[in-house]
Amino acid sequence: MKKFKLGLMEKRNLKGYLYISPFLIGFLCFFLIPIVQAVVFSFSELKIVPTGYTTTFVGLDNYHRILFVDPDFVPILTNTIINTIVDIPAILIFSFFIAVVLNQRFIGRSFVRMVFFMPVILSAGVVIKMEMNDIMNQAMVQEASFMMGGEYFLNLLLQLRLPAGFIQYIVAVVNRIPLVIEASAIPILIFLAGLQSVPTDLYEAADVEGITGWERFWMITFPLVSPMILVNAVYIIIDSFTSYRNEMVVFIADNAWSRGGYGVSVAMSMLYFLAIALILGIIVGVFSKRVVYIK
Amino acid sequence: MKHLLYRQRVNRSASVDFVIFVFLAGGAIFTALPLVFAISNAFKPLNELFLFPPQFFVRNPTLQNFADLFTLMRQSWVPMSRYITNSLIIVIGGMAGNLLFGSMAAYALSKHDFFGRHFINSLIVLSLMFAPAVVRIPNYLTIAWLGWIDTYWAVIVPAWASTLGLYLLKNFIDAMVDDSLLEAARIDGASEFFIYRKIVMPIVKPAWLTLIILTFQQLWGVTGSEFIYTENYKTLPYALDQIVRGGIARQGVGAAAALIMMAVPIVVFVINQSRIVETMGTSGIK
Numbered sequence: 001m002k003k004f005k006l007g008l009m010e011k012r013n014l015k016g017y018l019y020i021s022p023f024l025i026g027f028l029c030f031f032l033i034p035i036v037q038a039v040v041f042s043f044s045e046l047k048i049v050p051t052g053y054t055t056t057f058v059g060l061d062n063y064h065r066i067l068f069v070d071p072d073f074v075p076i077l078t079n080t081i082i083n084t085i086v087d088i089p090a091i092l093i094f095s096f097f098i099a100v101v102l103n104q105r106f107i108g109r110s111f112v113r114m115v116f117f118m119p120v121i122l123s124a125g126v127v128i129k130m131e132m133n134d135i136m137n138q139a140m141v142q143e144a145s146f147m148m149g150g151e152y153f154l155n156l157l158l159q160l161r162l163p164a165g166f167i168q169y170i171v172a173v174v175n176r177i178p179l180v181i182e183a184s185a186i187p188i189l190i191f192l193a194g195l196q197s198v199p200t201d202l203y204e205a206a207d208v209e210g211i212t213g214w215e216r217f218w219m220i221t222f223p224l225v226s227p228m229i230l231v232n233a234v235y236i237i238i239d240s241f242t243s244y245r246n247e248m249v250v251f252i253a254d255n256a257w258s259r260g261g262y263g264v265s266v267a268m269s270m271l272y273f274l275a276i277a278l279i280l281g282i283i284v285g286v287f288s289k290r291v292v293y294i295k
Numbered sequence: 296m297k298h299l300l301y302r303q304r305v306n307r308s309a310s311v312d313f314v315i316f317v318f319l320a321g322g323a324i325f326t327a328l329p330l331v332f333a334i335s336n337a338f339k340p341l342n343e344l345f346l347f348p349p350q351f352f353v354r355n356p357t358l359q360n361f362a363d364l365f366t367l368m369r370q371s372w373v374p375m376s377r378y379i380t381n382s383l384i385i386v387i388g389g390m391a392g393n394l395l396f397g398s399m400a401a402y403a404l405s406k407h408d409f410f411g412r413h414f415i416n417s418l419i420v421l422s423l424m425f426a427p428a429v430v431r432i433p434n435y436l437t438i439a440w441l442g443w444i445d446t447y448w449a450v451i452v453p454a455w456a457s458t459l460g461l462y463l464l465k466n467f468i469d470a471m472v473d474d475s476l477l478e479a480a481r482i483d484g485a486s487e488f489f490i491y492r493k494i495v496m497p498i499v500k501p502a503w504l505t506l507i508i509l510t511f512q513q514l515w516g517v518t519g520s521e522f523i524y525t526e527n528y529k530t531l532p533y534a535l536d537q538i539v540r541g542g543i544a545r546q547g548v549g550a551a552a553a554l555i556m557m558a559v560p561i562v563v564f565v566i567n568q569s570r571i572v573e574t575m576g577t578s579g580i581k
Contacts, residue, residue, distance in 0.1 A: 012407070012481075012487070013407045013408050013409045014409060015403075015407065015487050016403035016404075016407030016408075016409040016412070017403075017409060018403075019399045019400060019402060019403035019407070019487075019491070020399070020400040020403045020404060020415065022396045022399070022400075022455075023396040023397060023399065023400035023455075023456065023461065024400070024415070026396065026452065026453075026455050026456030027418075027419075027422070027456045027458070029437055029441075029456070030430075030434060030437065030452070030453045030456045031422045031425075031430070031456060031458065032418070032422075033433065033437060034430035034433030034434050034436075034437060035422070035425060035430060035433075037433040037436070038425075038430060038432075038433055041432075041433075094322075097318075098319070098322065101315055101318075101319055110565055110568050110569055112319065112323055113564075113568055114561060114564055114565055114568070115323045115326050115327045115330070116322065116323065116326055117508075117564055118326045118327065118329065118330050119326055119329075120512055121512065121557055121560045121561060121564075122329050122330075122333075122557070177325075178325065181322055181325055181326060182326075185326075186509065189505050189508065189509075190463065190505060192501070192505075193467070193501035193502045193504070193505045194467070194470070194501075196501040197467060197470075197471045197498065197499060197501050197502065198471075199471075224470070224471075227466060227469065227470035228466070228470070230466075231462075231463065231466045234420070234423070234462075235459075238423045238424060241424070242424070242425070262432065269425070273424055273425060276424045277421065277424055280420070280424065293469060293470055
């Protein structure tokens, strides 16, 4: 019996279970069980019948259909992945820069913070999703092209006789600016929270030693906020891959109710999930070695 | 010494400030445009709303849209206050549970070394990657099995188990909470709950205030129409949606409703952020 006696540390660590159990139960019910069920569905054909639904096991048929029969799946998948990978560094740099600026004291700071958070509020409002969207887009495009002189800008580039590839790149980057700003809203908040959590005593000690602002930023702020870069990278990937506006998500949802059927659409989600997991794994692997933790 | 002081002043020159200001203003104007548009839209009379090409700014502002909206709200079959109460129950219930259970789990996963910890951690990251559409049908089946269809629980309880908040808090606790601080507290005889409540949570306050904004934002727009059928339990977004869908002539009412729906998260955001401002983090060790 003596073998099972726990030491002080083990006893304390066991209390951890107490703290995670409420969450874990919910997690099991609303994530794990549904996901396992979805995996089962991906190997079957699901039919809606008057009394509910029936499933028939079809093996790898759904997967075969997606990868070798469906002409759209693979191109859409590669397209989505490339777009996201291109956007990640831009969003990270932009949101970090804005968060650092918004963390300083100036008049109207909370208003500017609110303004940068606006895209999230706008994209979630149910009422706004309706007809208004079209009208808003039309008005926005008009206003924006007036402000930036869209065609004038393009003509200017053409007149400069720059190589065509270069012009295409610039236009592509300019076109993605709105997307980058929109996607930065929540990363900015997370970075801000990170900046505000940096212990002030470190700054005090550094000030006593006579540190310059530049050193202060790169030697204290940046290393201590670096874990948040990883968090944000993960967040950005997940957000862009699972957003309702993502091409792939729309395609998968389309398949659930028309085209292939629910089984095929779930199988697509599984492949999509594997792709995201792979990318996330690589990025976490690269970042986590370079991140600093207080300990 | 004089040399040092000089260098410090150069660090933050007027020209750099100007560049930062221009950059910030550019981004801010861009994101503020939809807000300005939504506000100006809500005050447009009907004939301006249907102008083509659409006008950005209102020319003859009117409060008619709001008056119409309130008239329609008064006529609704279930009183509006009922919808508002439903929304509040769902938002506050979901938010509180998510914050409490998420932060407790985050503390344990970050600072306790029990068996299966790493496995649970990776499960949580994996669960973040599933598009919500995938689990929609299985989720419905679970809730039906629990007998929660047509109750608030169908929306509130799944929100408790949302993993994004847990992931965020766990990373903040990993990064910002010093192990030696917890050890010192334990030597002084602090209980686990005391450490969680009085040491860990205050240090990561900016993180959970951010989480509150995110959860609020998510739950505020929930119509819950997949799970809730009884009119008495439906939420405010659902009710406003129904009013606005009454026809093309409700465009003005829709613009007013959109502004009201937006105003609430904005107010929550501003109050919330103003609470972070002065609580600059301290590690507690001096």
